[in-house]
Amino acid sequence: MSDQLAWGILGTGWIATLQTSDLLEHGFKIAAVGSRTQESADKFAAEYGIPTAHGSYEDLVADPNVDAIYVATPHPFHEEHALLALNAGKHVLVEKAFTMNAAQAENVVSRAAELNLVVLEAMWTRYLPHMVRIRELVKSGALGTIRSVMADHNQNISMDPLHRLNNPLLGGGALLDLGIYPVSFTYDILGAPTSIVAVATKTVTNVDRQTSMIFSYGDEAQAVIQTTLDLRGPTRAVIVGSEGRIEIDETWYAPTTYTRFDGDGTIVEEFDGSVTGRGMQFQAAELERLVTAGEIANDILSPSESVEIMRTLDEVRRQIGLTYPMLDES
Structure with missing residues (x-):
């Protein structure tokens, strides 16, 4: 796939392993991973051959070599971590459920729009x-x-x-x-x-x-x-x-x-x-397409629809x- 964007993986749990595997299998570029501890980040980076491991989410989103962040933490933390990435100027792919409630979803979507950044809910099924x-x-x-x-x-x-x-x-x-x-x-x-x-x-x-x-x-x-x-x-x-x-x-x-x-x-x-792999590569490809096209929403799963859901x-x-x-x- 496109090497235009360099991805950062925020979180090192089970869902992060699935998305990372599909990204690597289909030629996406992963520049860094971030975890709450350096030990966890180092282990994940070594397993998947990721060049940089950050021992905090703050360091990950501040990495100048990262263009887009995949938020893979549990959904009570999605709003916080999506906003952390957006405020650092990164495009964001957020695991579902998008947030805990509509109020949090509106906060994330409105901030992305203010910054002219892509925020996409990782409902991978839509893109299969x-x-x-x-x-x-x-x-x-x-x-x-x-x-x-x-x-x-x-x-x-x-x-x-x-x-x-x-x-x-x-x-x-x-x-x-x-x-x-x-x-x-x-x-x-x-x-x-x-x-x-x-x-x-x-x-x-x-x-x-x-x-x-x-x-x-x-x-x-x-x-x-x-x-x-x-x-x-x-x-x-x-x-x-x-x-x-x-x-x-x-x-x-x-x-x-x-x-x-x-x-x-x-x-x-x-x-x-x-498809080859689990099929989670398509949602990442869509985020890259939106960025390349200079768009911040699509008609497959728009940010406003994520809020409505x-x-x-x-x-x-x-x-x-x-x-x-x-x-x-x-």
Whole structure:
């Protein structure tokens, strides 16, 4: 890929290893990594052959050899770390969920606009080949009027109270970590809902273990969304229109296959969206494209849409009584 931008990796956890692997496999330039400790940064840099290791996030964003920052820390820290990078003049790719709530998202997006910098939510699914093709089909009217979207993201991760996903101090719960995928997918196909109904069950640590949502779009369409952190589900998605449907195979939010049917149930297309690596390179390529083009927003996942998605998640959290100690939402 382009060597125009030099990337800095902010954070050295599991998601950082996935993004870094895809960047390196596809020819992107990684100039530096930053961690809270020098030891962790050195270990990560040695493993991936990154030339510079910084023992603080401040030093990473101040590195003159870095053009863009990938924020890979847990989402309670996304606002802080995105602003840290933006204020240092760096373009930013922020892991999802974009922030903890819409207010934080607006702070990040408005600051990026003030500085004429790119801030992009790392919803990698939006940029995968099968989703690019599906958007083309929906836009072309091949499915007719979209009437229904169904998607789940159910994973059997852990019920250990000490696990990150069960820790309210780290933004735990199914919704922000897993549910963000089908919520964003629904936005991709249908846009913002006109009304929302949500229910949930909680863990012993009072984060959501399981959340179900129905998004309504007036009399036109509905979406049924389900997410769980302690049960493995089908992880499939379906888009149903008046002239046909698309069934996206497991795992729908990763590179995968889909089958398109016409209104009579006859198969009219089978699509294989396999890629090399995990598929996280496409979102980085899009950030580089925006920078090269002198743009700060796209129509695949604009900063304003990321804010709207967070606003929807805020409403779901309100309905299910999911609160976090770091947020003042009284």
